[in-house]
Amino acid sequence: MTGLPVRQLAYKVNDLEAAAAAHHRQFGSGPFFVLRHVALTSSHHRGVEQPFDHSSAYGQWGAVMVELVVQHNPDPSALHDMFPHGSGKEGLHHAALFVDDLDAAIARFAAEGAPLAQLSVTQTGTAFAFVDTRASLGHMLELYEPTGQLTGFYDFVAEAANGWDGCDLVRELS
Numbered sequence: 001m002t003g004l005p006v007r008q009l010a011y012k013v014n015d016l017e018a019a020a021a022a023h024h025r026q027f028g029s030g031p032f033f034v035l036r037h038v039a040l041t042s043s044h045h046r047g048v049e050q051p052f053d054h055s056s057a058y059g060q061w062g063a064v065m066v067e068l069v070v071q072h073n074p075d076p077s078a079l080h081d082m083f084p085h086g087s088g089k090e091g092l093h094h095a096a097l098f099v100d101d102l103d104a105a106i107a108r109f110a111a112e113g114a115p116l117a118q119l120s121v122t123q124t125g126t127a128f129a130f131v132d133t134r135a136s137l138g139h140m141l142e143l144y145e146p147t148g149q150l151t152g153f154y155d156f157v158a159e160a161a162n163g164w165d166g167c168d169l170v171r172e173l174s
Contacts, residue, residue, distance in 0.1 A: 007154065008096035010067035010142065012083045016057045019068045019090070020170050023059070029066055031160055032059035035173045037072070043120035050075045052120055057170065058153075060161035065154055069093065078118035078130035078140055094130060094140040102127055105143050109133070114141070126150055 013019035020032040036055040043052040053073040059066050071077060074085040083089045099105035106116050109131040117140060118130040128144045144150060 004097045004099065006064060006095045007098055008065040008067055008142070009061070009092065010056075010069055010094045010096065011091060012079055012093045013068045013070055013090050014088060016055060016068055016070055017170050020057050020059065023061070023066065023068070024166075024169055027061055029061040029161075030059045030166070030169050031164055032057040032068070032170050033157060033160070033173050034058075034170055039123040041121050041123055043077075043118065045076045045078065045118045046116075048076070050077060052077050052079075052118070054079070058157050060158050065096075065157055067096075078132070081117055081132070082134065082140065092139050094142045095137075096142040096144070098146040099143050100145065102129060102143060102145050105129075106131065109141070109143075124149060 011019065016034055020030065024030045034055065034057045038054055038056060040052060043050055051073055052071070054069055054071045057068040069079065071079045079093060082093055083091070106129050110116060114131045114133045114136065116129060117132040119127065121127045126144060126147065126149065128142055130140045130142055133139065133141045
């Protein structure tokens, strides 16, 4: 697992638009592309199927994507493991890594004391896993395989930041 660069830093926030504006003011990040109520075909938290209704805003912060995420439902999740529902707390939730084999990476992290916290699959077929590295890193890690669709999205967000004039900070995705 050595040599895996961080592809994304993600923050649990309470308000996507306010968080995007604050992050942009402080770091010049953006523009942010919002996907509301990310459609999932399945989501399991600690081995139990749970709904995971969330929205995310994706922007570019230098060479790294930044994700701002809000969970709409009170059900258990990797997000609520760190930021309990109703607490109002915000902060760094995870760093994301691309791995060649998701199942093998999950097994390796589990063997090293970082168990699987959540495994979800989007309607487009992208699987993402949160492994619980709070004891060693203070936050979760998100793992996923770099499919063409996923890397294309990362490229889209990065390209939108090239030469961006700071206008139209928050943009809706369908």
